[in-house]
Amino acid sequence: MDNTTASHGVTDHGDVLARMLDNVPLEGFERSFKMSKGSLLGERYLLGIRKSDIAPEVLSDICERIGMPPGQHAALRENLPRASTVHFGFERDDVSGTYKVYLEFAVTCDGPARKPGDTVLLHLAYKWDVGDPRVATVARYLYHPDLSARQLKLRQAALCPDAAGGTALDATQRIIDMALRRTNAPLMYLEVSEEDNPRRSYDINLHDAGLRIEDIEVPLAQLQQLYAIPGAEFDPLFNQIRGRRLGHLSGGVNRHGRDFVTLYYDAEPP
Numbered sequence: 001m002d003n004t005t006a007s008h009g010v011t012d013h014g015d016v017l018a019r020m021l022d023n024v025p026l027e028g029f030e031r032s033f034k035m036s037k038g039s040l041l042g043e044r045y046l047l048g049i050r051k052s053d054i055a056p057e058v059l060s061d062i063c064e065r066i067g068m069p070p071g072q073h074a075a076l077r078e079n080l081p082r083a084s085t086v087h088f089g090f091e092r093d094d095v096s097g098t099y100k101v102y103l104e105f106a107v108t109c110d111g112p113a114r115k116p117g118d119t120v121l122l123h124l125a126y127k128w129d130v131g132d133p134r135v136a137t138v139a140r141y142l143y144h145p146d147l148s149a150r151q152l153k154l155r156q157a158a159l160c161p162d163a164a165g166g167t168a169l170d171a172t173q174r175i176i177d178m179a180l181r182r183t184n185a186p187l188m189y190l191e192v193s194e195e196d197n198p199r200r201s202y203d204i205n206l207h208d209a210g211l212r213i214e215d216i217e218v219p220l221a222q223l224q225q226l227y228a229i230p231g232a233e234f235d236p237l238f239n240q241i242r243g244r245r246l247g248h249l250s251g252g253v254n255r256h257g258r259d260f261v262t263l264y265y266d267a268e269p270p
Contacts, residue, residue: 013097013130014043014090020062025053027085029267030247033237034091035227036260042237043092045267046100051083059086066099069133072126079103079124097130116146122190137255139194141203149180152189152204159191159202159252161259167226168251168261171219175249178216179209194255201252207245213265214242223261241265
């Protein structure tokens with residue numbers, strides 16, 4: 001994510017959270033848009049803060065003020081000592097919205113106890129509905145650090161609902177191939193699951209490739225067509241962010257069993 005400070009441009013609940021973080025130095029700030037059948041969700045963001053830059057009591061106060069369920073709050077406090085970074089997120093959906101608080105355990109990725117092929121728990125994410133915090137879940141993001149490019153694409157394909165060769169798989173693998181051609185560094189690949197729902201998805205970090213949204217216009221057009229998103233909705237968003245740096249690609253099946261693709265990009269222009 002890009003280094004910046006919290007800015008606005010989000011509304012209602014998302015703006016409330018962003019204002020709480022106005023005076024906290026950010027490690028990064030990304031926005032994203034999620035596509036699924038007949039749906040384009042563009043009011044989504046993720047703010048990263050080094051744990052050392054936010055006092056535990058300030059973190060706890062923010063979590064309470066945005067309605068974090070007590071059980072999740074207790075779990076966050078228990079796991080916080082092992083974390084290196086805290087991420088706050090918000091997503092407005094068609095009905096309500098979701099708050100998200102992630103703990104990142106980046107310091108464990110190169111631990112001496114890890115064997116080749118072992119996965120690493122990189123993130124624990126606590127998520128809840130802004131209107132009804134009883135609707136909540138915990139997501140686990142497992143990092144697979146030893147994958148070749150071929151292995152990465154095979155695992156990603158297995159999590160695409162149309163793995164037999166549908167458009168979403170073709171379009172997302174085009175994006176992956178473009179990223180692989182732009183960098184010699186391995187792409188960071190994570191797999192995601194959530195408690196008590198069918199969520200199964202992947203997340204691929206594409207920052208090192210230096211792609212911009214406009215570079216992936218053709219596969220994005222494929223996805224727009226697949227998900228039946230009207231140009232009147234998609235085109236203004238694309239034109240607004242076409243010059244932003246691409247950050248992450250994620251997709252798979254969401255907690256409601258619907259397939260989706262999400263693109264993360266730098267919140268601020270380069």
